[in-house]
Amino acid sequence: MINTLENRITEVKKEAEKESAEINDVRTLESFRIRFLGDKSFLITEQKNIKNITKEERPVYGKLLNDLKEYVQKIYDDKKFGVEAREVEKELAQSNIDVTLPGLPVETGHEHPISTVTREIVDIFYGMGFTAVEGPEVETDFYNFTALNTPPDHPARDEQDTFYTNVAPHVLLRSHTSTVQIRAMEKTRPPLRVLAHGRVYRNEEINARKMPFFHQLEILAVEKELTFGNMKWVLNEFIRRFFGKEIKTRFRPDFFPFTEPSAELDAECPFCDGKGCTTCGNRGWLELLGCGMVDPNVLKAVNINPDEWIGFAAGLGLERFTMLKYRIPDIRYFFTGDLRFLKQF
Ligand SMILES: [Zn+2]
Numbered sequence: 001m002i003n004t005l006e007n008r009i010t011e012v013k014k015e016a017e018k019e020s021a022e023i024n025d026v027r028t029l030e031s032f033r034i035r036f037l038g039d040k041s042f043l044i045t046e047q048k049n050i051k052n053i054t055k056e057e058r059p060v061y062g063k064l065l066n067d068l069k070e071y072v073q074k075i076y077d078d079k080k081f082g083v084e085a086r087e088v089e090k091e092l093a094q095s096n097i098d099v100t101l102p103g104l105p106v107e108t109g110h111e112h113p114i115s116t117v118t119r120e121i122v123d124i125f126y127g128m129g130f131t132a133v134e135g136p137e138v139e140t141d142f143y144n145f146t147a148l149n150t151p152p153d154h155p156a157r158d159e160q161d162t163f164y165t166n167v168a169p170h171v172l173l174r175s176h177t178s179t180v181q182i183r184a185m186e187k188t189r190p191p192l193r194v195l196a197h198g199r200v201y202r203n204e205e206i207n208a209r210k211m212p213f214f215h216q217l218e219i220l221a222v223e224k225e226l227t228f229g230n231m232k233w234v235l236n237e238f239i240r241r242f243f244g245k246e247i248k249t250r251f252r253p254d255f256f257p258f259t260e261p262s263a264e265l266d267a268e269c270p271f272c273d274g275k276g277c278t279t280c281g282n283r284g285w286l287e288l289l290g291c292g293m294v295d296p297n298v299l300k301a302v303n304i305n306p307d308e309w310i311g312f313a314a315g316l317g318l319e320r321f322t323m324l325k326y327r328i329p330d331i332r333y334f335f336t337g338d339l340r341f342l343k344q345f
Helices: 002-020 024-036 042-052 057-096 111-124 178-188 226-245 296-301 318-326 330-336
Strands: 138-140 171-173 193-202 213-225 249-256 259-268 285-294 310-317
Touching: 002 024, 002 042, 002 057, 024 042, 024 057, 042 057, 111 193, 111 213, 111 226, 111 318, 138 318, 178 193, 178 213, 178 296, 178 310, 213 226, 213 318, 226 285, 226 296, 226 310, 249 285, 249 330, 285 296, 285 318, 310 318, 318 330
Parallel strands: none
Antiparallel strands: 138 171, 193 213, 213 310, 249 259, 259 285, 285 310
């Protein structure tokens, strides 16, 4: 049985090969299909016949027929592709369409400038061993304030500064990404070097420099031995890599509840080299970020022994860095979705 079938299949393959040479239009293509793949073709007739084959021979029989089917189907598909292409050519030749004219440009989207700058900054800190962690935008006052050593009467807790939700009195929209520091330290015991970025919310009036929401990026390092000098090195190195040149910086004393001592980092304006220009408001210096050594109370809030561990943290506004990088004068441009603005990047 099998031998007969094998011989017959070889013949059918030869016939199909021979007949395929004749295919040159829709009509000859269709008659090929009917003859080799149609209901009355050898292939389909034999497939229907398989139930009359002995159980032992059936698998071999089935496989031989499948091989034949693949063989003929491939010839058919290849020929069909050629025939269809010729049909289109014929149609085009008869119509008034000039296919040699260049096509209309397709509009594609691209990365938002804030995303581009975020990626650049993240890459720089990755290079210094910081890994990204995430946290929710809807937070509790514990993560946003209490664990960050912010006293109950601190003005930042006021509704005039922070958006509270109506879910519960202590549920709010995070006002900084420092919340993620707390969550990271709860999850991972030190030593750790983490980075968090994302959207934050503050009850601000909208103007050229302020929006009720913006993006922050924070770094936090907790190790056995860390100094203010280590932090200065990390931040100076970051500024140098971000602006692509050596830039003079200075650390001015400042106050944040969650760091002690705290500082504000200024950089000599890279656009006028300190001479004064519109970007730096003729001051020659740019305020870039806040930083400091993690307050022992913050470590205590997450059960890390401050006698054993020490940390530093720094936070920056991503809009601020994007505005500096591209010399954008108004923060509102980022959020209006105006294509005339976005297409410049
Ligand atoms: Zn300047």
